[in-house]
Amino acid sequence: MTSSAMQKICDFVDCSGATQDPDQLRYLAAQNGYLYFPGLLPVEDVLAVRRAILHIADRHSLLRAGLDVDEGIRKEGVYIDLEYDKPTPPALQRFYNEILSLRLFNAFPHHPMVMGLIESLLGEPIFVHPRHICHILFPGRFEHTTEPHQDFHPVGGTPNTWTVWISLGDCDSDLGGVAVACGSNRRGYLDNARVISGELLDNETEWHWNPFSCGDVLIFNSLTIHRGRDNITADRIRLSTSARYQTVREPVDAAALTPHWGWADWVELYADWEEDDLLKYYWQSLELNIRT
Template identity: 75%
Template sequence: MASRAREMRIVETFVDCNDVLGDQVQLRSRAAENGYLYFPRLLPVEDVLTVRHEILQVADCHGLLREGIDIDKGIRKEGVYIDLEYDKPTPPELKRFYNDILSLHSFNAFPHHAIVMDLLELLLAESTFVHPRHICHVLFPGRFDHTTEPHQDFHPVRGTRDTWTVWVPLGNIESDLGGVAIARGSNQLGYLDNEFVTSGQLLDDKTVWHWNPFSCGDVLMFHSLTIHQGRDNVTDDTIRLSTSARYQAISEPVDAAALTPHWGWADWEELYADWERDDPLKYYWRSLDLNTQTYR
């Protein structure tokens, strides 16, 4: 199975930004230069592992994990995978599995982590809005045609260009699990034709990619114009889990689609079915004065 990711000839490690964590000027300067900010071990490991555990419990309930092994290891049942079938109807079992993840309270609360919100507020210097469309990335081993191809998030996300994606590995991601790589400085190229980005035509062998294995607690955030791609999961049997959420200044335009659940296989009412009736996380964006636009 061919990978959808572009081959990376030049790979350098991410620039560690923990040294400028509270410094708005330096954060903005690194962000403008590289298109991303990387903070190793920023989040408490236990906060990340709680979300990981609950997602793996869902995977276990759906019969995806190998029996007799600690579920937290994320080992798939032999030969089993669940993902989109291109050019075919979406398997109903994938919809049920993914909607069960999107229903988790911990999963929905995670992007609001105070450490991440404080960081974004400093960077954006405004009240920050986190899109409720939180995404869980589940990559099964050997499913190389499901490795995320190079793209700019502005293409699917729209709204303001000054939107940041916060990508968090749910657990350690060693080299063979892959993770996400950044085309360094690609944010400076502006908004590009998506077809040329995904096909790799705009990238060449001189593109400098930043990537390294991730540890649990790491946070990688990148601008909406920054080209990034997944790396293949070449393990024999381990599922790669990560999350991504998008942040912007509350006064900037936001696409109405960003207020809906990812993939649209369920609506919020269905996803909230087992939550407390008056949970403040439910529909939290409805009480905010958003600049909502419809782009399609």
């Protein structure tokens, strides 16, 4: 459930003009705590990931029969909630692990357009955490809308970590998406409980958000407060991905190198991949500064 209202909402600042200008990218990122690139990715590249995930959802009987799977319409009365504080039924774990084992899903955060941008932003060799996340929000499940938080709380490592959030498909105001508190990165690392409760946010907090079109890319710093917005549609599932990027040199928490949720290990997730696939364990060939 969203704990505090968003009184002030402005559109994201379009940073497309800065893609070839690292100084401008860094300036905007430092000022606003985020960068937004409408239409950065080819729509087909994003839709391919969406389709693959929805086909898994269909096999798990989560979608309404007789409709185009690509629409992502949930079966009447069916929903899944992924919760940190409650045990997750094994069938749901299997559903999520199937997504995590898709090669396409694991390759997506390595998209050259995204890697190129983060390299320009950070100005030195970078790597993407293999802990790639699929966000799945069923309609009307408002208590599962992501609360305001800074990613540094769960992710740790270096605060110079950047999350890339990508909507898998168009995301209008009914589907919600993600909003960021502009400039909140400049407040430093805050008490997570007080961010979640809304205590450290007020009516003057300037939230940036606008509908997302398929191919838009949102990048935010791990100190930037952001939140999900409710999915108020009648029957549409919201799908998005988030991956985290940093320099090879700076500290990374060991957990960032493990699969999301920990319901399977890499050996299980890679079971159907080609034996010599270079995407497997790609981070192990880097000289990382791992903190346990």
